[in-house]
Amino acid sequence: MSETVWVAIITAASTLAGGSIASLVAAWNTRKQLQANHALASIQDIERKKSERLSLQRDACMQFISQLTATERAMISFWQAVAPAEGSNIRTHEPFVAASAELNALVDRARLIALEGPEELHIAALQCAVDEAKALAALGDVAHESRGRSDDLGTLYSDVRNTQNTTRYTNTSAFIRAARAALQPEAATPSP
Structure with missing residues (x-):
């Protein structure tokens, strides 16, 4: 074979080898880039899900606090209906039904907090709901005791109301503390 043929074969072989090496390096770089992109996408997905979860928890907390306020207002209306006032005709059925409906919504x-939030937050929410139910029952007892009586039940009423307000x-403070801890986990954990 002539020298020109050998040069052509060597040139073709080196070109093919160079192309193969370049393709291997490009494939390796592409694989590394895809792995990095996948890792970044996974981190971003985790952060997005965490952000969505915190948003759902925040919404659930806001709904609970709003409902707690509505329940408190209904309870105040019931307090005012039960409160003994001289010469007043106590009508407690409608305010009791309204307070009961608000309590059920609370x-x-x-329950929504139980689905969306951590257990500590759910426990704090349940404690609020249970104590509101106890207050409604205590007020119902005062309303029942006041029927047909003309004497002053002010002391009993004041005791029940003061206890419930406290x-x-x-x-509410315990729930808000639990909500802050749940919604700002990085602030609740001390940094090293």
Whole structure:
């Protein structure tokens, strides 16, 4: 074979080898880039899901707090209906039904907290709902005792209301602390 043929064969072989090496390097780089992109997408997906979860928890907490406020307002209307006032005709059925409906809605929001939030938050929400139910029952007892009586039930009423106000403040504060801890987990964990 002539020298030209050998040069052509060597040139073709080196071109093919160079192309193969370049293809292998490109494939290796592409694989590394795809792995990096996949890792980044996974991290972004985790962060997105965490953000969505926190948003759902925040919405559930806001719904619970709004419903707690509505329940408190219905309870105040019931307090005012039960409150003994001289010469007043106590009509408690409608305010009791309204307070009961708001309390049921509060329990529903506590169930939503159970689905969306951590257990500590659910426990705090349930404590609020349970104590509101106890207050409604205590007021119902005052309303029942006041029927047909003309004497002053103000002391009993004041005791029940003051106890409930204190309990409500304590429970609401505990719920808000639990909500802050759940919604800002990085702030609740001390940095090293």
